Amino acid sequence: MVKKPFIPPHLPPKLDYSTIFPDIVRARDIVARYDEAVKRLPNPEIIQRTFETKEAVLSSKIEGTQATLDEVLMFDAEEIKTEENERERDYREISNYRLAIKCGKDFLKKRPLSENLIKDLHKILLDSVRGQNKAPGEFRKIQVFVGKRGTSIEYARFIPPSPQYVPELFSDFEKYIHSENVIDPLVQIAIGHYQFEAIHPFMDGNGRVGRLLVPLFLYEKKITAYPNIYVSEFLEENREEYYDLLNAVSEKGEWLSWISFFLEAVRKQTEITLQRVEDIEKLYKELKEKMPEIxxxxxxxxxxxxxxxxxxxxxxxxxxxxxxxxxxxxxxxxxxxxxxxxxxxxxxxxxxxxxxxxxxxxxxx
CATH class of the missing domain: 1.10.10.10 (Winged helix-like DNA-binding domain superfamily/Winged helix DNA-binding domain)
Structure with a gap:
C-alpha cells in the first residue's frame, strides 16, 4: 500500500525534556570549549576554509557524491573549473556547498535566517550541478518522495506533505527557529532540522540545506563566533540511524530519541573537531617559531x-x-x-x- 503524504505537526512539540538534560549540558559544554579554542587561535580565519571543505565533502557524500577530501584539495590546488567527468561534477557540488556556507555567514550579517535567505542558499547549492533543473531557490510545486535512487513512490521511505502545504508549514518552521521560548538552542535546531527535512520544501537538495542550517543557526544565535559546528561527519558515519530516527519522529512521534541522537552528533563531532583545532594551534605555533629562519x-x-x-x-x-x-x-x-x-x-x-x-x-x- 502506498504511503500517504505526511504533514508534520506544528512546532514546538510538547515534550518532557528531563531525561535529556544531561545530553544538553554535555553538548553545550563541549561547544563552548570548542568556540573558545577557535577564538584563541592567532588567526581563526585560517582554518575556516579547510573545515568548510571537509564539511562540504561529507554533507555532499551523504547525498551520493564520491569525491574525497584529498581529491577536492587537489582540485582546489589548480582551481579547476571544468565539469568533464563525474569527479569534477562532484567537485562543483562540493564547491557550491562551501560557497553557501560563506555566503550564509555574510547574509546573516545583514538579515536574519529566513525563507528568502534559505532560498538564496538553495540556489547557490544547485548552481550548474545535478538538480539545476529542479527549481533552484523555489519551493516545490509537485509531490516528491524519499527512497532509494531509481525506485517509485510505491517503495518510498517517506512522502513529504503535498506542495500546497509547504508555504504554511515553512512559515511555522521559520517562526519556531526565531522563537526565544525554547529550552536550549541545540534542542531548537535539532527539532528545526527534523522539521525542515519533513517539510522537504525543495525538489532537490533538502538534505544539504538542512545540514547547512545547523552551523548557520548556531552562529546567528551567537552560540559560536563562527558558523563551524558541523555534524555531517557523524551523520555520514551513522547514516542509517540518522534516517531511521528522522522517520521514527514522523511515524511514532519519537522526538526525544531523535533529539538525543542529534545532541550526541554535536557533542562527539565537536569533541573531534576541538582536538583538531588544538593540534592545528600547536602546529601553527611551532611553524611560526621557524619563520625567522625563512x-x-x-x-x-x-x-x-x-x-x-x-x-x-x-x-x-x-x-x-x-x-x-x-x-x-x-x-x-x-x-x-x-x-x-x-x-x-x-x-x-x-x-x-x-x-x-x-x-x-x-x-x-
Whole structure:
C-alpha cells in the first residue's frame, strides 16, 4: 500500500525534556570549549576554509557524491573549473556547498535566517550541478518522495506533505527557529532540522540545506563566533540511524530519541573537531617559531596562506599570500620546501608543480 503524504505537526512539540538534560549540558559544554579554542587561535580565519571543505565533502557524500577530501584539495590546488567527468561534477557540488556556507555567514550579517535567505542558499547549492533543473531557490510545486535512487513512490521511505502545504508549514518552521521560548538552542535546531527535512520544501537538495542550517543557526544565535559546528561527519558515519530516527519522529512521534541522537552528533563531532583545532594551534605555533629562519618579509603571510589552502600551485597561492613578484614567490616556496614544511608532490610539472602542506591535512583528514 502506498504511503500517504505526511504533514508534520506544528512546532514546538510538547515534550518532557528531563531525561535529556544531561545530553544538553554535555553538548553545550563541549561547544563552548570548542568556540573558545577557535577564538584563541592567532588567526581563526585560517582554518575556516579547510573545515568548510571537509564539511562540504561529507554533507555532499551523504547525498551520493564520491569525491574525497584529498581529491577536492587537489582540485582546489589548480582551481579547476571544468565539469568533464563525474569527479569534477562532484567537485562543483562540493564547491557550491562551501560557497553557501560563506555566503550564509555574510547574509546573516545583514538579515536574519529566513525563507528568502534559505532560498538564496538553495540556489547557490544547485548552481550548474545535478538538480539545476529542479527549481533552484523555489519551493516545490509537485509531490516528491524519499527512497532509494531509481525506485517509485510505491517503495518510498517517506512522502513529504503535498506542495500546497509547504508555504504554511515553512512559515511555522521559520517562526519556531526565531522563537526565544525554547529550552536550549541545540534542542531548537535539532527539532528545526527534523522539521525542515519533513517539510522537504525543495525538489532537490533538502538534505544539504538542512545540514547547512545547523552551523548557520548556531552562529546567528551567537552560540559560536563562527558558523563551524558541523555534524555531517557523524551523520555520514551513522547514516542509517540518522534516517531511521528522522522517520521514527514522523511515524511514532519519537522526538526525544531523535533529539538525543542529534545532541550526541554535536557533542562527539565537536569533541573531534576541538582536538583538531588544538593540534592545528600547536602546529601553527611551532611553524611560526621557524619563520625567522625563512628570512623573508612574506614568510608569515605565506604560512597563513598554506593553512588556508593546503594544496596549491604557485599561481593559486599567489593572491592569498599577497605576493606580487613571481621570483619572490618561487624563492619563498623553495625555502618552505627546504624547511620540510611543504613538499612538491608533482615533480615533473615545472612551474605548475603542486605543493602539499601535509602537516595540516594529516590533522583534518
Amino acid at each position: 628570512n623573508s618579509i612574506y614568510a608569515n603571510s605565506f604560512l597563513d596562506a598554506i593553512f588556508t589552502k593546503p594544496r596549491f600551485t604557485a599561481k593559486s597561492i599567489k593572491k592569498i599570500a599577497g605576493i606580487s613578484n613571481n621570483q619572490t614567490l618561487y624563492t619563498l616556496i623553495d625555502k618552505f620546501v627546504e624547511a620540510g614544511i611543504i613538499a612538491d608532490i608533482s615533480p615533473d610539472r615545472g612551474r605548475n608543480k603542486i605543493y602539499a602542506f601535509s602537516g595540516l591535512t594529516k590533522i583534518i583528514r
